[in-house]
Amino acid sequence: MDKVLYRLANVAIAEDSIIYNSIMETDGLLVAALFAIIRGSWMAIALGVSYMIFNWLGPNGLRQVPTVGPSAPIFAYISGLRYTKNARKMLLEGYAKYAYTTGVYKVPMPDQWLVIVAGPKQIEELKRMSDDQVSNYGGIDELLAARYILGADVVANPYHMPLVHAKLTRNLSDFHAIMKDEMWSAFSDHIGHSYEWTSVPALKTVMSIISRTSNRVFVGLPLCRDPEFLSISTNITLDIGQSRFLINLFPAFMKPFIARLVNKVPARLHEAYSKIGSMVEARRQHAEECKQNKEEWEDKPNDFLMWLIDEGVKHGYTNESTVLYLLMMEFVALHTAAMSFTHALYYLAADPSLAAPMRQEVDAVLEEEGGDLGSRTAVSKLRHIDSFLRESQRLNGTNATTVWRKTVKEITFSSGITIPPGVFLSAAATATHLDDQHYPNANVFDPWRFVGSDNARSFASMSADYIAFGQGRHACPGRHFAAYEMKLMLAHIVLYYDVRFPEGSNIRPRNEWIGSSIIPDRDAHVLLRKRTEA
Numbered sequence: 001m002d003k004v005l006y007r008l009a010n011v012a013i014a015e016d017s018i019i020y021n022s023i024m025e026t027d028g029l030l031v032a033a034l035f036a037i038i039r040g041s042w043m044a045i046a047l048g049v050s051y052m053i054f055n056w057l058g059p060n061g062l063r064q065v066p067t068v069g070p071s072a073p074i075f076a077y078i079s080g081l082r083y084t085k086n087a088r089k090m091l092l093e094g095y096a097k098y099a100y101t102t103g104v105y106k107v108p109m110p111d112q113w114l115v116i117v118a119g120p121k122q123i124e125e126l127k128r129m130s131d132d133q134v135s136n137y138g139g140i141d142e143l144l145a146a147r148y149i150l151g152a153d154v155v156a157n158p159y160h161m162p163l164v165h166a167k168l169t170r171n172l173s174d175f176h177a178i179m180k181d182e183m184w185s186a187f188s189d190h191i192g193h194s195y196e197w198t199s200v201p202a203l204k205t206v207m208s209i210i211s212r213t214s215n216r217v218f219v220g221l222p223l224c225r226d227p228e229f230l231s232i233s234t235n236i237t238l239d240i241g242q243s244r245f246l247i248n249l250f251p252a253f254m255k256p257f258i259a260r261l262v263n264k265v266p267a268r269l270h271e272a273y274s275k276i277g278s279m280v281e282a283r284r285q286h287a288e289e290c291k292q293n294k295e296e297w298e299d300k301p302n303d304f305l306m307w308l309i310d311e312g313v314k315h316g317y318t319n320e321s322t323v324l325y326l327l328m329m330e331f332v333a334l335h336t337a338a339m340s341f342t343h344a345l346y347y348l349a350a351d352p353s354l355a356a357p358m359r360q361e362v363d364a365v366l367e368e369e370g371g372d373l374g375s376r377t378a379v380s381k382l383r384h385i386d387s388f389l390r391e392s393q394r395l396n397g398t399n400a401t402t403v404w405r406k407t408v409k410e411i412t413f414s415s416g417i418t419i420p421p422g423v424f425l426s427a428a429a430t431a432t433h434l435d436d437q438h439y440p441n442a443n444v445f446d447p448w449r450f451v452g453s454d455n456a457r458s459f460a461s462m463s464a465d466y467i468a469f470g471q472g473r474h475a476c477p478g479r480h481f482a483a484y485e486m487k488l489m490l491a492h493i494v495l496y497y498d499v500r501f502p503e504g505s506n507i508r509p510r511n512e513w514i515g516s517s518i519i520p521d522r523d524a525h526v527l528l529r530k531r532t533e534a
């Protein structure tokens with residue numbers, strides 16, 4: 001047993017933690033994990049049998065829910081492993097068969113069934129369900145194996161989440177100017193201003209710009225430019241992805257043991273705490289002194305870290321917890337926006353002529369706004385840019401399923417399907433976005449599809465046929481921040497740069513699928529050069 005687990009741990013630990021070079025290599029890991037199990041001889045067999053029994057006895061309340069693939073124990077497990085490679089195909093197959101009949105189907109994952117909610121009617125019903133019926137935190141817990149990786153406290157009291165809406169989204173325009181300032185500076189550092197074509201690794205470069213811009217608001221200067229801090233803040237996502245992937249290969253009763261061996265988050269938290277722990281303590285102390293002395297703290301930092309510290313004091317949290325919650329923010333905000341933007345950048349590089357209408361639009365808005373793209377209203381006027389990003393995200397969301405929930409009590413859909421408590425369910429995002437009934441020629445990238453539409457069809461708006469940011473009361477609270485950041489970035493690119501692929505290729509690189517995660521090509525380069533007429 002130990003050998004098996006240690007081999008699995010080694011698979012994880014041996015992975016390079018440099019960005020985009022780790023668990024995302026699931027092929028290798030999956031094979032390595034299975035190889036480790038097979039080589040673990042009789043214990044592996046015992047493990048397998050226990051798993052089959054678990055699987056057989058576990059989700060029996062789901063027999064009335066139609067299945068994609070086999071549902072008998074051994075075959076379902078094998079099919080669950082297949083899901084890590086073929087999620088797209090399996091999800092689309094289920095959608096084609098069931099979206100307009102039962103509106104619900106299930107796909108096997110290695111550790112459990114995932115019930116997929118499909119079709120506008122059922123998605124609307126899911127959206128309206130209360131927290132007493134379906135738990136959002138329960139869903140995230142299942143998705144990320146969160147209680148094993150992050151600890152039960154983060155799952156039970158995710159106090160960073162309400163702050164996104166209450167402090168960030170509500171006051172977003174207060175941050176426009178510093179985001180613009182940081183983004184312009186990051187472009188300068190990572191892309192430069194050469195009139196010659198410069199080749200950059202697309203995803204990595206976008207990630208660098210997004211992480212600096214976001215962190216200007218999350219932690220402020222100078223930390224938002226500190227390479228060591230930025231490396232921690234981007235690598236946390238890979239740590240979580242890597243750890244949860246391995247843990248979720250196993251049934252629930254084994255997860256705590258596996259987690260002890262493969263969880264990389266504690267080490268990253270330690271690294272983060274060594275880096276910023278003293279700063280957090282200094283801020284907290286100063287805030288408390290000011291409070292005791294009934295003094296105003298002039299120049300009090302107005303960033304996410306400070307909000308977390310203030311909120312942490314109210315909850316009695318340690319500085320270490322505050323740093324962990326900050327890392328959670330980095331996790332939800334950076335890769336999502338960077339991947340989504342890279343998808344869009346690939347469309348532009350494959351067809352540089354698409355820049356022209358966006359350029360004209362930016363020019364016109366600059367004229368109206370006195371030359372300031374960072375003004376309160378400027379970015380909201382960029383309808384072509386908004387449509388371009390929404391269309392790109394429609395076709396390439398960050399995940400093929402969104403609205404992750406866990407049933408708390410029995411729920412029944414109008415199609416008559418009943419789901420018992422304790423079941424992990426999610427909505428079919430990619431399949432919904434590729435449904436011709438919602439979008440004529442749904443498979444075609446039509447960048448101006450939403451230009452003439454009202455605000456209900458803007459990048460950050462949601463509806464039952466556009467669920468890239470989820471649905472309902474737990475929909476992404478950071479979507480307005482992400483939309484502002486990404487629109488600003490695309491506006492900057494079309495205004496100041498020409499973009500193309502090497503050799504003038506017009507072929508957009510293929511996405512990678514890891515389970516249901518959708519990742520833009522990690523190695524592709526794009527060429528940029530400063531525009532002469534800008």
Ligand code: HEM
Nearest residue numbers: 332333336337340402403404469470471474475476478482
């Ligand atoms: C293009 C970028 C992004 C995408 C595609 C995205 C997508 C999502 C999705 C699908 C959910 C789950 C919604 C649901 O279950 O109904 C979510 C939740 C969340 N997102 Fe985002 N997100 C993005 C950017 C951001 C940013 C920039 C932030 C923070 C500034 C953020 C903060 C959060 C938080 C805190 C939650 C959890 C909300 C809750 O459970 O109540 N996201 N996001």
